[in-house]
Amino acid sequence: MHSADIVVLGGSAAGITAAITARRHHPDKSILLVRKEKQVPIPCGIPYIYGTLGGPEKNLIPDTVLDSNKIDLLVSEVTQIDRKQCVLATGEGEVRYERLILATGSIPTQPPIPGVDLDGVFTILKDVEHLVLLQQRLKQSRNIVIIGGGFIGIEFADEINKIDSKNVTVLELAANCLSLSYDAEFCSEMETLLLSRGVTVRTSATVARIVGDGHVSAVEMKDGRSVSADLVILGIGAKANVDLAKETELRLGLTGSVAVDRTMQTSDPAIFACGDCAEKISFFGGGPSPLKLASIAQLEARIAGANVYGLRRESDGTLGVWSTAVGDLAMGTAGLTESMAKDRGYEVVAGTVETPNRHPGGMPGTAPVKVKLVFEKHSQVLLGGQVRGTASVGELINTIAACVQKRMTAEDIAMFQMGTHPALTASPIAYPLVNAAEVAISCMQ
Ligand SMILES: Cc1cc2nc3c(=O)[nH]c(=O)nc-3n(C[C@H](O)[C@H](O)[C@H](O)COP(=O)(O)OP(=O)(O)OC[C@H]3O[C@@H](n4cnc5c(N)ncnc54)[C@H](O)[C@@H]3O)c2cc1C
Structure with a gap:
């Protein structure tokens, strides 16, 4: 034993x-x-x-x-x-x-739709053998349909699209991909990028059934549209x-x-x-x-x-922080989006700024970075934030998550001392995290 x-x-x-x-x-x-x-x-x-x-x-x-x-x-x-x-x-x-x-x-969650058990329909199991099989089957397939336009669905879509001669389609039930975690203006930027890279994105697409004779051949939607499929990946949650x-x-x-x-x-x-x-x-x-x-x-x-041997720590609850990247476009989200906060009954004020991520703008690697912060109007407490930009988004959104977790106010964030450098960050004058808080404060007065 x-x-x-x-x-x-x-x-x-x-x-x-x-x-x-x-x-x-x-x-x-x-x-x-x-x-x-x-x-x-x-x-x-x-x-x-x-x-x-x-x-x-x-x-x-x-x-x-x-x-x-x-x-x-x-x-x-x-x-x-x-x-x-x-x-x-x-x-x-x-x-x-x-x-x-x-x-x-x-x-993985299996949707209750006819055809999910057809050959060629894959869930995403965290299992090496299953992932090897999926890779083999992808090689033999041309038309790939991904059901679910959350971050896992879009990451799969873009990666599979990098393999030669694949037609990749994402079917998303909601009006936008990523809409459970980002406000619409962020979601549509990601959709536009995916389209420009050759991925077909169909939103407001309710899947009615997956069809085929033993092996999958198409995915049909409730509005009568249909997409040809040799392989289907279900990315709808766990x-x-x-x-x-x-x-x-x-x-x-x-x-x-x-x-x-x-x-x-x-x-x-x-x-x-x-x-x-x-x-x-x-x-x-x-x-x-x-x-x-x-x-x-x-x-x-x-x-x-x-x-395990005596209580030392407690959880404050889940605030939800994560980021995703397709090509050079990175997006991060922490806490509540503006629309989620409103749905929950908060009265909110948002501050959004966009600025180059280096200074001066001629520095190598310069790209725009956009930061949106969402505050509860009366307390000024930060409820959430979203960032769009390049690789540094991954760490910037973690800073925002820490601010949410510590229930910082717009004034706390506006008073930050932030280190800057021409090759590494936005200009100190335009530093986006601090300026998004300042923009929100001006809307609260
Ligand atoms: C494709 C994909 C991409 C993702 N990307 C991100 C991301 O970018 N950022 C992010 O924050 N989250 C991401 N997630 C979510 C994240 O991966 C999960 O939240 C995380 O894996 C949870 O870890 P876990 O250890 O709780 O569970 P799991 O990863 O599910 O691991 C469970 C473990 O328990 C073992 N186990 C279960 N039952 C038994 C048993 N009876 N006997 C022995 N062993 C058993 C399993 O074998 C496994 O080792 C992603 C998930 C997927 C599927």
């Missing part, structure tokens, strides 16, 4: 970080990570396998990170959790734990993987994920949960949140890993 003080079940974004955090906070404890797959793909890198990277083997999480943190590894599927005995059943025998951290992640938790009667939350409190403790005090399998509450108002992101998994894992 295997045994460890702390057992982490799951070897991806949440599991690895929970184990490393447990090692940092509990140096004298033995830690064992159990995962079912031999090799773990980097989830966020999966779309890039098919264009930029060239293969699943170039997108793997190295196990050296476990070795260097003295974390033991068992590769085996867990088939049962016996909470009374504190034992997991695995293909490699039993595993005894004192504390258990569940990080079993999520599985649901928590809770089979083991359910079977062992851990409490589930309102969204069907494993119920946890702010310390990531489940209904069993010896078991914590983090990442896509754990129930989330929103930073805004505390209601249930459907978001599933690596940024959230990391936060929760750093809480769970620290808390």
Whole structure:
């Protein structure tokens, strides 16, 4: 029988970080990570396998990170959790734990439409063999349809479009791609770019059925339109993987994920949960949140890993920060968009500025950067922000996320001291983060 003080079940974004955090906070404890797959793909890198990277083997999480943190590894599927005995059943025998951290992640959502089980229809599983098969099938296919125009759908579309002789079409239910996380003016810029790169984008497109005789041949929409398809990728979201938790009667939350409190403790005090399998509450108002992101998994894992032998950390809830990139266009979002904030009942003031990201504008690499900040009108508290620009967007949106998390006001941000350099940033006079706050303040007076 295997045994460890702390057992982490799951070897991806949440599991690895929970184990490393447990090692940092509990140096004298033995830690064992159990995962079912031999090799773990980097989830966020999966779309890039098919264009930029060239293969699943170039997108793997190295196990050296476990070795260097003295974390033991068992590769085996867990088939049962016996909470009374504190034992997991695995293909490699039993595993005894004192504390258990569940990080079993999520599985893709299958839409309830006819034809999803046809040959040639793929979900996006975080599994190397599946990703290899998808690559082989893509090589044999010409007409590729991606259902879902969220960030995963558009990243897949652009990467597959980089392979010669492919017709790639994105079908999005809403009026815009990315509309769950960006205001319309940002979404339409991304759509225009995708079109200019040869990807067909059809919005307000409700898929009625996927058709074919054994193998997929087309996707039909409710308005009668149809798109030819040799291969279909479903990119419409994911649901928590809770089979083991359910079977062992851990409490589930309102969204069907494993119920946890702010310390990531489940209904069993010896078991914590983090990442896509754990129930989330929103930073805004505390209601249930459907978001599933690596940024959230990391936060929760750093809480769970620290808390297993006495509570040290709590979550403020999920605010939702992420970025995406197609070609040279990068976009980032944190917190609430203007339209989301209004829908939730906030009275908002937004400040938007656009400026070159270098100074003077003749410096190499100069490109426009646009920042939109959304504030609650009466308190001036920052509710969210969106950025469009080039590579530096990834870090700028993280700064904005930190401002949201610390509930900074427009005045706090306007008073920032920001370092600038001609080759690296916008001009100090036009620094977009500070100026977007100033623009909003002028609209509040
Ligand atoms: C294509 C794609 C792109 C993405 N891009 C981004 C991005 O750019 N930014 C971002 O923030 N988020 C992104 N995400 C979301 C992000 O990847 C997830 O939020 C993150 O992977 C969650 O990590 P996790 O460890 O909770 O779960 P998972 O990654 O789902 O991992 C679950 C782990 O548990 C193991 N496991 C489950 N059941 C068992 C069992 N019974 N026995 C043993 N092991 C088991 C699995 O094998 C796996 O190792 C993306 C997701 C996808 C699919």
